Amino acid sequence: MTDAPRLEFRHIGKTFPGVRALGDVGFAVRAGSVHGLLGENGAGKSTMMKILGGEYIPDEGEVAIDGQVRHFRKAADAIDAGVAVIHQELQYVPELSVMENLLLGRLPTRFGLVDRHRALAWTRERLDALGVDLDPRAKLKQLSIGQRQMVEIVKAILRDAKILALDEPTSSLSHRETDVLFRLVRDLRTQGKAMIYISHRLDEIFELCDAATIFRDGRKVADFDALEGVTRDALVQRMVGREISDIFGYQPRDHGEVRLSVKNVTGRAAPLPVSFEVRAGEIVGFFGLVGAGRSETMRVIYGADRRTAGEVRVDGQSIKASHIRDAIRHGLVFCPEDRKEDGIIGVRSVSENINISARRNHLTAGLFVNDRNEARTADHYIERLRIRTPHRRQEIRLLSGGNQQKAVLSRWLAEKDLRVLIVDEPTRGIDVGAKNEIYNVLYELAARGVAVVMISSELPEVLGVSDRVVTMCRGRITAQFDRASANEQNVLAAALPESAGSTPIRNA
Ligand SMILES: Nc1ncnc2c1ncn2[C@@H]1O[C@H](COP(=O)(O)OP(=O)(O)OP(=O)(O)O)[C@@H](O)[C@H]1O
Numbered sequence: 001m002t003d004a005p006r007l008e009f010r011h012i013g014k015t016f017p018g019v020r021a022l023g024d025v026g027f028a029v030r031a032g033s034v035h036g037l038l039g040e041n042g043a044g045k046s047t048m049m050k051i052l053g054g055e056y057i058p059d060e061g062e063v064a065i066d067g068q069v070r071h072f073r074k075a076a077d078a079i080d081a082g083v084a085v086i087h088q089e090l091q092y093v094p095e096l097s098v099m100e101n102l103l104l105g106r107l108p109t110r111f112g113l114v115d116r117h118r119a120l121a122w123t124r125e126r127l128d129a130l131g132v133d134l135d136p137r138a139k140l141k142q143l144s145i146g147q148r149q150m151v152e153i154v155k156a157i158l159r160d161a162k163i164l165a166l167d168e169p170t171s172s173l174s175h176r177e178t179d180v181l182f183r184l185v186r187d188l189r190t191q192g193k194a195m196i197y198i199s200h201r202l203d204e205i206f207e208l209c210d211a212a213t214i215f216r217d218g219r220k221v222a223d224f225d226a227l228e229g230v231t232r233d234a235l236v237q238r239m240v241g242r243e244i245s246d247i248f249g250y251q252p253r254d255h256g257e258v259r260l261s262v263k264n265v266t267g268r269a270a271p272l273p274v275s276f277e278v279r280a281g282e283i284v285g286f287f288g289l290v291g292a293g294r295s296e297t298m299r300v301i302y303g304a305d306r307r308t309a310g311e312v313r314v315d316g317q318s319i320k321a322s323h324i325r326d327a328i329r330h331g332l333v334f335c336p337e338d339r340k341e342d343g344i345i346g347v348r349s350v351s352e353n354i355n356i357s358a359r360r361n362h363l364t365a366g367l368f369v370n371d372r373n374e375a376r377t378a379d380h381y382i383e384r385l386r387i388r389t390p391h392r393r394q395e396i397r398l399l400s401g402g403n404q405q406k407a408v409l410s411r412w413l414a415e416k417d418l419r420v421l422i423v424d425e426p427t428r429g430i431d432v433g434a435k436n437e438i439y440n441v442l443y444e445l446a447a448r449g450v451a452v453v454m455i456s457s458e459l460p461e462v463l464g465v466s467d468r469v470v471t472m473c474r475g476r477i478t479a480q481f482d483r484a485s486a487n488e489q490n491v492l493a494a495a496l497p498e499s500a501g502s503t504p505i506r507n508a
């Protein structure tokens with residue numbers, strides 16, 4: 001019995017209406033190891049984690065811990081068995097504080113009342129010991145997604161879970177938060193925990209994982225006992241079932257007149273004046289660390305946040321300040337980073353989500369929505385970006401995380417009369433194959449004369465896709481590089497605050 005793996009999935013099957021999410025899938029995770037779980041969007045990774053966490057009951061198969069079969073009927077069963085799953089979509093109570101969250105069910109009491117002082121001291125001590133920088137009194141709703149994720153991770157550690165699964169934990173973490181997370185994961189490995197780590201960032205898999213399993217269309221296609229000697233291309237090939245020799249596939253294009261001109265723009269969340277221009281057909285990558293002010297600046301340009309000074313012009317025409325509709329009227333469109341929170345209309349279909357902003361283009365005589373056009377647009381993007389859905393009428397909330405992202409992103413890509421497109425982290429949470437397609441859509445738009453601004457925190461992506469790279473740091477533009485002169489060193493150096501010159505950064 002001592003040789004049994006800490007955790008084993010055996011012949012797991014799970015079917016949803018119209019979707020076989022998992023079919024006869026098994027793999028094992030050793031104690032004291034980090035096991036990578038890879039696969040395209042919709043491959044079944046999160047479904048497996050929900051089975052492990054007791055959220056879903058499998059149709060077939062079983063989960064064994066230390067060789068003993070366990071049947072989880074609800075989340076509490078998994079917790080009792082020492083399992084902690086940090087899900088891709090976090091559920092949280094917005095009004096609770098960090099402290100209340102961490103202490104849930106064990107608040108120290110004195111005379112029957114919660115002793116806030118002691119609780120606060122206890123929480124501070126624990127967070128300090130773990131090297132996690134969080135204010136115990138902050139309410140969850142005040143935290144970034146990354147910070148909320150940290151709270152979940154700390155909660156699992158405090159509960160002393162022996163099995164810990166992290167479903168795309170870094171997709172919204174800053175570089176610093178990622179460093180903290182990696183350190184925690186390595187410590188936990190030393191303590192003998194068994195961990196599952198899901199990420200679309202292959203560099204993280206190589207950096208962190210001891211072994212890996214690849215899912216494809218709900219089946220297991222590969223197991224790796226060790227990752228030494230395994231190449232990135234080999235993993236990609238197994239994941240997508242075809243070879244992608246050059247994920248960026250960049251082609252040079254001619255650039256036309258200046259389409260977007262931004263002069264000395266400031267806003268409440270972006271107080272320092274920013275100026276830049278983008279030409280027709282040009283893709284300009286904005287690189288910076290999370291918090292460098294890129295999204296804030298773009299939101300002011302688009303009108304989502306108040307503009308306090310400066311001028312934005314599209315094809316020479318001035319856009320009214322803080323006026324999204326005027327921006328859209330001039331063909332300036334912004335696809336926000338937080339597509340799930342900002343963008344998704346949960347109960348509506350995939351097709352409606354793709355067509356929602358493009359809808360005004362389908363108005364016939366200003367009155368009727370042309371269903372056939374909608375269907376065509378939806379099907380086009382479902383195929384193009386490989387959105388895994390049984391049909392275009394499926395409710396979007398039932399899609400996997402990455403497939404929801406693709407559907408919402410299509411909405412902006414499908415917009416007609418587009419002149420300037422600003423996309424914020426367009427490939428976050430998206431698998432390698434679909435990334436490649438998203439780049440191709442951006443190239444196509446540029447070839448049609450659209451001026452494209454792409455915010456990205458993935459340095460290889462910025463270098464691979466952009467005609468020109470602009471770096472931002474602490475709210476200002478710090479440098480610009482044309483494609484030929486941009487490289488990892490100079491772009492990174494220009495994006496880092498001087499005092500943090502040694503901050504390690506990941507390669508995607
Ligand atoms: N509750 C549900 N109802 C219907 N279909 C579902 C449900 N949950 C998952 N699915 C489907 O099961 C398949 C697997 O989804 P899953 O979330 O496990 O993918 P994933 O590998 O985690 O993908 P991603 O990388 O995008 O997060 C998808 O086709 C998804 O649409």
Ligand SMILES: [Mg+2]
Pocket residue numbers: 045046047088167400401402
């Ligand atoms: Mg998932």
